[in-house]
Every structure is written in structure tokens, then in C-alpha cells.
Amino acid sequence: MDKVNLRQFLCITFLVAIAMKMFLLPVLMMRASGRDSFLAMIFALSADLLLMLVVIIALQLSGEKNVFELLKNAFGSIVSRILLLLVSAFYTFKLFVVLADVRMFFSTSVYSSTMSPIHLLPFIALLVYFAFKPFSASGRLTEIITPLVVVSMLLLCFMTLPEVDFTNILPIAGEGLDKAVNGTYPFALWFGDFTVLLALCGKVKGGGGKLYFGLISAFVGFAFMLLFSTTLFSAYGDMTEVLTYGHNISNMTQYGAGSYKFGRIDLIIYTLWLSAVVLSAGIMTLFICRSTEYTLSSKIGKWVTLGVGVLLFIMSIIFSEMNRVTEFMTTVMWLPAVITQYCFPIICLIAGIINKFKERRKCYDKAEQKA
Amino acid sequence: MERVDELLSKIETPTLYAVSAFSSCGTEGKVIASVDITDAMALRDLIRAINTADKNKLTYDVLENEVLVSLEHKHVTDFSEQMTGLLSGDALVFLDKQKGCMLVNVRKYETRAVAEPPTSGVIKGPREGFIENIKTNLSLIERKLRTEKLSIERLKIGKQTGTDVAIVSITGITDSKVIEEVKQKLESIDIDGVLDAHYVQTFLEPRPYSIFNQIGSCEKPDVAAAKLLEGRVAVLVDGSPIVLTLPFICLEDVQSPEDYYERSTFASLLRVTRIVSLFLGIFLPGFYVALEVYHFSAMPLQLLLTVMNATKGVPFPPLAEILFVMLLFEIIREAGIRMPQAMGLAMSVVGALVLGDTAVKAGFIGSPAVMIVALSAIATYTVPNAAGSSALLRVLFTVIGGLLGIYGLLICGMFLVLYLAGINSYETPYLAPYAPDISRDKQDGLLKTPIVDVVRRPKSVPNVNGTRQKR
Numbered sequence: 001m002d003k004v005n006l007r008q009f010l011c012i013t014f015l016v017a018i019a020m021k022m023f024l025l026p027v028l029m030m031r032a033s034g035r036d037s038f039l040a041m042i043f044a045l046s047a048d049l050l051l052m053l054v055v056i057i058a059l060q061l062s063g064e065k066n067v068f069e070l071l072k073n074a075f076g077s078i079v080s081r082i083l084l085l086l087v088s089a090f091y092t093f094k095l096f097v098v099l100a101d102v103r104m105f106f107s108t109s110v111y112s113s114t115m116s117p118i119h120l121l122p123f124i125a126l127l128v129y130f131a132f133k134p135f136s137a138s139g140r141l142t143e144i145i146t147p148l149v150v151v152s153m154l155l156l157c158f159m160t161l162p163e164v165d166f167t168n169i170l171p172i173a174g175e176g177l178d179k180a181v182n183g184t185y186p187f188a189l190w191f192g193d194f195t196v197l198l199a200l201c202g203k204v205k206g207g208g209g210k211l212y213f214g215l216i217s218a219f220v221g222f223a224f225m226l227l228f229s230t231t232l233f234s235a236y237g238d239m240t241e242v243l244t245y246g247h248n249i250s251n252m253t254q255y256g257a258g259s260y261k262f263g264r265i266d267l268i269i270y271t272l273w274l275s276a277v278v279l280s281a282g283i284m285t286l287f288i289c290r291s292t293e294y295t296l297s298s299k300i301g302k303w304v305t306l307g308v309g310v311l312l313f314i315m316s317i318i319f320s321e322m323n324r325v326t327e328f329m330t331t332v333m334w335l336p337a338v339i340t341q342y343c344f345p346i347i348c349l350i351a352g353i354i355n356k357f358k359e360r361r362k363c364y365d366k367a368e369q370k371a
Numbered sequence: 372m373e374r375v376d377e378l379l380s381k382i383e384t385p386t387l388y389a390v391s392a393f394s395s396c397g398t399e400g401k402v403i404a405s406v407d408i409t410d411a412m413a414l415r416d417l418i419r420a421i422n423t424a425d426k427n428k429l430t431y432d433v434l435e436n437e438v439l440v441s442l443e444h445k446h447v448t449d450f451s452e453q454m455t456g457l458l459s460g461d462a463l464v465f466l467d468k469q470k471g472c473m474l475v476n477v478r479k480y481e482t483r484a485v486a487e488p489p490t491s492g493v494i495k496g497p498r499e500g501f502i503e504n505i506k507t508n509l510s511l512i513e514r515k516l517r518t519e520k521l522s523i524e525r526l527k528i529g530k531q532t533g534t535d536v537a538i539v540s541i542t543g544i545t546d547s548k549v550i551e552e553v554k555q556k557l558e559s560i561d562i563d564g565v566l567d568a569h570y571v572q573t574f575l576e577p578r579p580y581s582i583f584n585q586i587g588s589c590e591k592p593d594v595a596a597a598k599l600l601e602g603r604v605a606v607l608v609d610g611s612p613i614v615l616t617l618p619f620i621c622l623e624d625v626q627s628p629e630d631y632y633e634r635s636t637f638a639s640l641l642r643v644t645r646i647v648s649l650f651l652g653i654f655l656p657g658f659y660v661a662l663e664v665y666h667f668s669a670m671p672l673q674l675l676l677t678v679m680n681a682t683k684g685v686p687f688p689p690l691a692e693i694l695f696v697m698l699l700f701e702i703i704r705e706a707g708i709r710m711p712q713a714m715g716l717a718m719s720v721v722g723a724l725v726l727g728d729t730a731v732k733a734g735f736i737g738s739p740a741v742m743i744v745a746l747s748a749i750a751t752y753t754v755p756n757a758a759g760s761s762a763l764l765r766v767l768f769t770v771i772g773g774l775l776g777i778y779g780l781l782i783c784g785m786f787l788v789l790y791l792a793g794i795n796s797y798e799t800p801y802l803a804p805y806a807p808d809i810s811r812d813k814q815d816g817l818l819k820t821p822i823v824d825v826v827r828r829p830k831s832v833p834n835v836n837g838t839r840q841k842r
Contacts, residue, residue: 007808106778122775122782129786133793140792140806141785263675264668271777278785 005205008139010217011146012200012283013052016193017221018149019280020098022273023105025190026229028326033183037233038169038226040183044191045222047184047342052194052218054345056211061352062201068294070201073358074351081295083347088291090340091196091284092308096315097189097329098281099123102274104322117316123278124309130282131289131305135203138282145275152272153224159266160231168234185338186330192341193280194218198348199287374465374472375401378453388457395421398429404462410479417442417462417475429466434473443476455533480504485511488590488612490755496632497593505535505609508592512539512605515596520544526557528571532564535609536571539595544602546833549618549797553604568611575606575617577796582760585796587616587623594628602834618799618832621791622816624756625649630819638819645753646817652751653764656693657772657780659743663689665776682737690773692736696744697766699726704748803831 004012029037062070071080099120106119130138173180204211288308293301319325379385391402400421404414417439421429424438431446447453448471457463460478485507487493488500501508509523522545524538536557540550553575560574568588576585587603589595590612595605598616606615625645630638662670663678670678685692703722710718731738751761764787771779794801804812812829814820828837 005807119775119778122779126782126786126789129789133789136800136807137789137793140800140802141789143806143808144788144792144802145785263671264666267666267669268777271781274778274781275785278782 002134002136003203003205004135004139004200006207006210006213008142009200009204009207009211010213011142012139012279013194013197013214013217014146014221015142015149015276016197016280016283017048017218018153018225018273019276020101020190020193021225021229022277023101023270024326025187026232028187028190028330029183029229030233032186033179035169035233036173036175036179037183038230039172039177039180041226041229043180044184044187045226048191048194049215049218049222051192051342051345052215054349055194055197056214058198058345058348058352059201059204059207060209060211061349061356063355064202065355066203066290066294067198067201067348068291070348070351070355074354083344084291084295087195087340087344088288090336091288092311093333094189094337095127095281095284095288095308095312096319098277098284099312099316100322100325100329102277103316105270117313117320120316121313124313126278127281127285127312128305128309130285132302135200135286138279138286142279145279148272149276152269153228156266156269157224157227157231164231164234166230166234169230186334188334188337188341189329192337195341195345196280196283196287198345199283199290201348372399372401372465372467375403378403378450378457378463381454391418393418393421395424396426396429396433399467400429401465402462403457403465404477405457405460408460408480409462409477413442413477413479414462417464417477421464431466431469431471431473434464434466439473439475445474446471447474448472455527458533482507491590491594491628493627493629493632496628497591499592500590501592501595501607501612501614503610503612505537505607508607508612508614509537509539511592512595512599512607515592516541516599522550524550524554526554528557528560528562529565530561530563532566534565536565537607539599539605539607541599541602544600544828544834544836545604546602546835549604549833552797553606553617557606565608566610568606568608568613568615571606571608572615575615578794581794582763583621583791583794583801584624584756584760585619585794585801587619588613588756589616590614591628597628597631600828600839602828602832618797619801620796620799620803620831621757621801622804624754625817626815631822635819635821639817642817642819648750648753649757649761652747652749652753652761654768654780654784655747655750656697656743656765657768657770658777659739659772660689660693660769661772661776661780664773669777678739681739684734685737686735688773689740690770692740693744693769693773694766696736696740697748697769699730700744700748701762798833799831804829 026037029040033040058070065073068080068084071083074080075083102123103117103120285305285308289301289305292304296304375390379388379390382388387406388403389406393400393402402414402418402421420438420442421434424433426433426437429438435444435446447456453463453472453474456474460480462475462477464473464475466472482502482504485499485502487498491500499511501511513521518541520542522540522542526536526538527533528536538550538553538557556575557571560571562570565571572586572588573579578585587598589598595614595616599605603616603618606617608615625642627641627645630641633641663682667675682689682692687695703719703726706718706722707715727741730736731741747765748762751758751765754761768780768783771783775782788802791801792806800807803809804816809830811827812831814825815829823842826838826840826842828834828839830837
């Protein structure tokens with residue numbers, strides 16, 4: 001069966017909420033906004049919550065229709081195909097961002113002596129495998145990994161929270177809101193993840209009004225992220241060394257309390273968090289595969305996904321200078337990210353409204369004919 | 372008699388069958404039966420009953436209703452049915468100038484006694500086990516389920532073996548769609564011989580090439596009866612003490628019959644122990660190698676120093692060392708099963724002490740490696756039904772851990788879970804009741820609920836009557 005149930009949908013929402021924001025993002029935001037990263041994070045997460053609301057309404061309005069059928073009934077076949085293909089192309093690039101995140105973290109912290117694209121190969125293979133499975137398999141996987149992710153996040157919070165002085169983030173917006181704003185839009189690629197949930201149009205069993213619980217799920221995920229990020233912002237927000245010590249969170253938490261007594265358990269915990277990233281990336285791959293199946297041909301979808309995997313691997317070899325990649329993402333790609341991730345759900349919402357209107361019109365016409 | 376001659380002419384070795392002519396009540400006839408697989412006394416009783424019959428004329432009706440009343444018999448006219456009966460050990464009674472023959476059950480197969488199966492030992496609870504005779508096995512199930520709703524459908528599979536196969540279910544509980552699907556799959560088997568239940572198992576599984584069990588198996592009638600009561604279908608194969616049950620969820624491998632004969636809190640503790648053991652068995656060597664090669668900083672300092680001292684001077688890298696010890700263990704295990712009993716003790720000493728202890732003292736391998744592999748290997752045998760797949764996964768995760776560290780273990784683990792999440796055994800999700808989450812079925816999941824609280828049948832197994840008890 002190619003559907004997820006409500007519980008699986010809530011777990012997917014939670015994991016997607018936290019996935020992209022764990023490894024590089026907090027550090028990148030700190031470089032841009034310093035201690036005001038806390039405010040920047042709140043702005044961005046609030047926008048994402050609104051985005052989630054739009055996505056849920058679109059899912060509810062879609063009924064049993066998948067995303068292609070939803071758009072096709074409203075805007076016609078050609079426009080819907082173009083839209084889906086463009087969004088799929090964007091998600092192909094966003095997958096590259098995910099890979100860059102993972103590569104940056106694991107290559108510099110763990111596998112510094114070996115060629116990093118090689119470590120991405122199993123990750124890419126897993127993403128392609130996602131596309132070969134029905135949604136129900138992804139949903140069941142989510143139910144298994146969500147408790148692991150929650151436990152690992154709680155563990156890390158408990159390990160670091162007692163040692164942190166949260167007053168370090170004060171004063172909030174001490175130098176005005178400019179710094180906070182500078183820490184939002186350049187990182188649009190790391191936000192707006194809920195758009196990918198539109199792949200689940202017509203694929204959520206027992207949805208209806210209960211889909212709005214997804215907002216709670218997203219909020220809980222964001223709360224976790226904010227707590228964790230604020231911990232780091234408070235602990236390291238005014239450290240100038242963060243600009244030179246590297247990009248990733250691991251290089252900072254190695255100085256966490258107890259790391260020599262108990263060992264670097266945080267490395268194991270980050271690896272567990274990676275499962276959320278894998279899941280989120282897997283949903284993106286599924287989106288690309290299904291969009292291709294809907295727009296081109298059902299036979300081509302899996303081959304295209306395989307091609308996307310190969311392309312991602314080649315891109316990770318070619319574009320290996322991570323500083324330049326990050327710069328490109330934050331200076332050039334932020335605008336396409338904002339347009340795609342925040343406009344596409346609105347387009348789907350409009351499509352849903354048009355579909356509802358057409359259905360009511362049909363019912364009304366039928367009733368008139370009968371009369 | 373031409374019919375007898377025709378029958379014997381089809382048989383490659385007619386001397387395996389004895390023919391006895393008789394004349395009784397003015398009727399001529401012949402009895403044909405196997406020399407080896409019939410009960411001589413029953414055959415003698417049969418011939419005596421025919422010869423001493425005091426009737427006007429001997430017909431099949433008279434034989435059926437008046438002469439052969441103490442023997443199981445059946446009038447057949449179909450030639451293939453006659454041949455099948457003869458090859459199975461039945462005696463055929465032909466009456467001259469009358470159509471067909473009487474099939475009389477005088478079979479006698481050498482079988483062993485019903486005893487406790489070696490792979491399903493329990494401390495508390497029934498100790499009966501299935502044997503190779505399908506009739507005995509069916510009787511054991513019928514003794515447990517004394518209901519008129521017990522449905523047994525029989526088939527013969529195998530062109531050369533003609534193996535009896537029985538599909539058992541309970542009408543009013545089992546979903547008929549599952550029974551139909553099983554029946555269809557069994558009827559479509561076109562093979563020369565079926566010698567064991569495993570032959571049939573591969574045809575019933577949705578993914579026959581997978582390393583994971585997708586069909587349950589049991590050797591005890593109480594387990595089979597319990598599974599039938601949950602809405603499952605049982606498949607019995609003549610010649611095999613293993614009974615197949617389906618649909619199947621992977622949690623069944625972790626369950627033991629003893630869980631149902633112990634207090635539920637203790638049973639829950641045992642199940643948790645088995646799950647933890649299974650995880651240790653599969654992941655421990657890979658995790659150890661990953662820590663040693665890539666993440667030694669994740670170990671507490673004291674433990675790290677201990678491990679480093681223990682592995683000082685070992686010439687092999689950690690991955691090679693662990694794989695070598697695994698290979699040693701598998702050799703010892705396999706040899707322990709195959710070698711003659713007389714040599715068993717001596718070779719066990721050689722294997723365990725000489726190979727293990729001496730290899731460590733010589734510095735070829737480190738003692739942590741021996742301890743890790745031994746612990747993981749023993750841990751997998753807490754779940755013996757999953758031992759095969761666990762052994763393969765253990766090697767896979769060890770290699771992955773050595774090449775890619777914990778990150779690789781996670782990716783491989785997610786591959787595994789995604790694969791398992793995609794398996795459905797006759798519309799039952801393989802990872803039920805945890806993925807998808809089915810709250811009702813968790814009463815018999817990782818933690819065991821007392822029987823008094825088990826009111827409903829498992830939702831994950833298709834059934835037509837969800838109520839087990841009224842409370």
C-alpha cells in the first residue's frame with residue numbers, strides 16, 4: 001500500500017522539521033548574526049510554521065488526488081508538468097545541500113583522512129533505494145527512528161543544558177534587527193522543508209482535520225531545534241574562534257563537559273540525528289521520483305532517480321570546495337529557494353481551492369439536472 | 372485379473388507388491404498390497420475377513436457395509452487414485468467383474484515417538500513435538516482444537532514423492548482470502564519431490580530470495596494451535612516435523628512458547644533480553660570495529676587504555692582480526708554439529724582452548740576480539756529461528772563498521788529497516804505492531820500482557836472474528 005497513516009505523517013513532520021538544521025546551520029547563522037542568531041532562528045522557524053499550515057490545508061484539500069492530479073485539474077496538464085519538473089530540479093539541488101551538510105560534518109570530524117565523496121556513496125545509494133519503495137515503507141521507517149532521534153536529542157540537551165549560561169544571548173537585538181534579518185533569508189535553503197510534504201498529497205490515511213496535528217508536531221520539532229541552537233548560541237555565540245575552527249558543530253562540542261571522562265558520546269548522538277536527515281532527504285528523493293513518474297512516465301521515474309543519484313555523486317566530486325559551495329548557497333541560491341519553497345505550496349493551495357470549487361459546481365449542476 | 376495386471380505393469384519394480392487371490396461367497400478377487408509399507412497383521416485381518424465372509428454374493432457395497440467395518444476403507448474407480456493409494460501403502464481389493472476397487476488402509480510407517488523437539492526446549496509447558504508422520508501431527512492439533520470449525524484441506528505435491536500436505540485453519544476466525552491464496556500457491560507447485568516443509572516454504576514466501584523468514588515455523592502442537600487461534604493458517608507436510616504458519620511478523624521469532632506459561636512480567640523480561648541479545652549479536656562486532664578504527668575518542672579514556680593494552684602487538688587491523696575470529700567461531704560451530712559424537716569432546720577442547728586461548732597468547736588476536744565475537748555469537752542463539760539471518764547480518768555490519776564507521780552502520784541499518792518495512796506477509800506488515808504502530812497488538816509484543824487482558828485477536832493478522840474472550 002502506497003500510503004502513510006496519520007501517526008507516520010506526524011513523525012515525518014517532526015523529523016523534517018529538525019533534519020536540515022542540525023549540523024551546519026547553527027554555525028553559519030552564528031557567523032552571520034552572532035548572538036542574534038537566536039532571533040534569526042525564531043523568524044525563520046515562524047515562517048516555516050506558516051508554511052506548514054499552508055501545506056496542511058493543501059493536503060486536506062487534495063483529498064485522494066496526488067500532487068500532479070491536484071495541479072492538473074486546476075491549471076492543466078502542461079503547466080502542472082512544468083511546475084513539478086522545476087520543483088524536482090530544485091530538490092535535486094537541495095539534495096546536494098544535504099549531502100554537503102553531511103559531508104562537511106563527517107568528513108572534517110570523522111573521516112578527515114579519506115576522500116569525502118566516497119563516504120557519500122552509501123548515503124546516495126540509500127536515497128535512491130528510498131525511491132524504489134512505497135510511501136508506507138518510509139512511514140514505517142519513520143516510526144522506528146523517531147524515538148531514537150528524540151532520545152538522542154534529549155540526551156544531548158541534558159548533557160549540555162546544566163553547563164550553559166543562557167543569559168549570554170542577551171541583550172536580544174542589542175544592535176537592532178539588521179543582524180537578525182541577515183541571518184534569515186541567506187539560509188533559505190536550510191528552511192522551507194515542509195514543501196516536500198506535498199509529495200504526500202492523497203497519501204495520508206485518516207487525514208482530514210487531524211492533519212492539523214502536524215502543526216503541533218512541527219512546533220515540537222522546532223522547539224527542540226531552538227533549544228539546542230540556543231544552547232550553542234549561548235555557549236559559543238561570542239567566540240571569535242568559531243570563525244576559524246571550522247564549520248561544524250562537532251568541533252565545538254568536543255569541548256563539552258565530560259567528553260574525556262565518558263568519551264565523545266556526542267558523536268554517536270549526532271550519528272543518530274543523521275537518520276532524520278536521511279529521512280528528510282529520502283522524502284525529497286521520493287518527491288523527485290514520483291513527480292517524474294507523474295509528469296513523464298511511470299517507467300522512467302526510477303531510472304531518473306538513479307540518474308539523480310549519479311549526478312549528485314559527480315557533483316560532490318566536482319564541487320568539493322565547501323566554503324565556495326556554502327557561499328554560493330547563501331548568496332545566489334537563497335532567492336530560488338524562497339520562491340520554490342514558499343510559493344509552490346501556495347500554488348498547490350490555490351489548486352486545491354479551484355478543485356473544490358469545481359467539484360461543488362459539478363454537484364450543483366448534477367442536482368440541477370436531476371431537478 | 373486384467374485390472375491388477377494393468378496396475379502392476381505401470382510399476383517399475385512389481386516385486387515390491389504382493390498379490391493374493393481369493394474366492395469368497397462365490398466371488399473371485401485379488402488383493403494387492405506393498406510388501407514393505409503395510410501392516411502385515413492388518414493385511415492378514417483383511418484377507419481373513421474377506422475369506423470368512425458369509426454372504427450370498429460379495430460386492431463392494433457388502434464389503435463396505437458388512438465385511439470391512441473395522442478397517443478404514445474407500446471405494447475408488449479412478450485409476451490414478453488406485454495407484455496413489457497402492458504407492459502410499461493401502462491394500463487394493465479387486466472383485467471380479469465389478470468396477471473399481473476397495474482401498475483399505477493397512478499402512479504402517481516406521482515413525483519415532485512424540486517427544487520434545489530439540490530446538491524448542493522449555494522449562495515449563497507441554498513438551499510434545501511434531502514428528503514426521505502427518506497423520507500423527509494432525510491428531511496432535513485436533514487434540515488441542517476440539518472444534519467442529521477446524522478445517523483441514525489435503526493436497527498431494529510432488530510428481531515423484533506424492534507428498535501429503537494439509538492446510539489447517541479455523542473457519543470463522545481465519546480470513547478465507549489468506550486460505551485461498553495459500554491453496555492457490557500450493558496447487559501451482561509443479562515439482563518432482565517435496566521432502567521437507569522448507570521445500571514448500573520457499574513457494575509460499577513473498578520474497579523467496581530474502582535472508583529473512585517470512586513464514587513462521589513451529590515444532591510444537593501447542594504453538595501451532597495458538598497461532599491458529601490468532602487467525603493464522605498452518606501448513607503441514609508429511610515427512611517433516613516442522614509446521615509452517617502464516618502470516619508471519621518478525622516479532623514471532625523473538626517469542627517463545629514458554630512466554631505463555633510463565634508470569635507475564637517475567638515473560639516480558641525474557642523478551643526484552645532476547646531483543647537486546649539479538650541487537651548485540653548483530654551490531655556489537657561492527658560497533659566495536661567502528662569505535663576502534665574511527666571513533667576511539669568515543670570510548671571513555673579508561674576503557675580505551677584497556678583495549679589498547681589488550682590489542683598491543685596484534686599484527687592485524689581490527690576489521691581483519693574480528694573477521695578472522697568470526698571465521699574461527701563458525702568453523703568450530705559447524706564442526707561441532709557435523710563431527711561424530713565420539714570425537715566431540717576432544718575437538719571442542721581443541722577448538723575452544725587451543726584455537727582461542729593459544730591464538731590470544733601467541734598475539735595473533737586480541738582478547739577483546741574473542742570476547743566480542745563469542746558474546747555476539749551466543750547472543751544470536753537466544754533467538755534460534757533468526758540465527759541464520761543474524762549471522763549474515765553480523766558479518767555485513769562488521770565489514771561496514773570497519774569501512775565506514777558508525778555513519779556506515781547507521782546507513783546500513785536504515786537500508787535494513789527500509790527493506791523490512793517494505794515486506795508484507797499475506798497483507799500483514801512484517802514489522803507489526805511497531806511499524807505500523809498497532810496499539811492493540813502490543814499486548815503480545817515486546818512486553819507480554821497477562822492472558823486475562825487479551826480480549827481481542829491481533830489486528831495485524833487478517834481474521835474475521837476479532838473477539839477472543841468476553842470480559
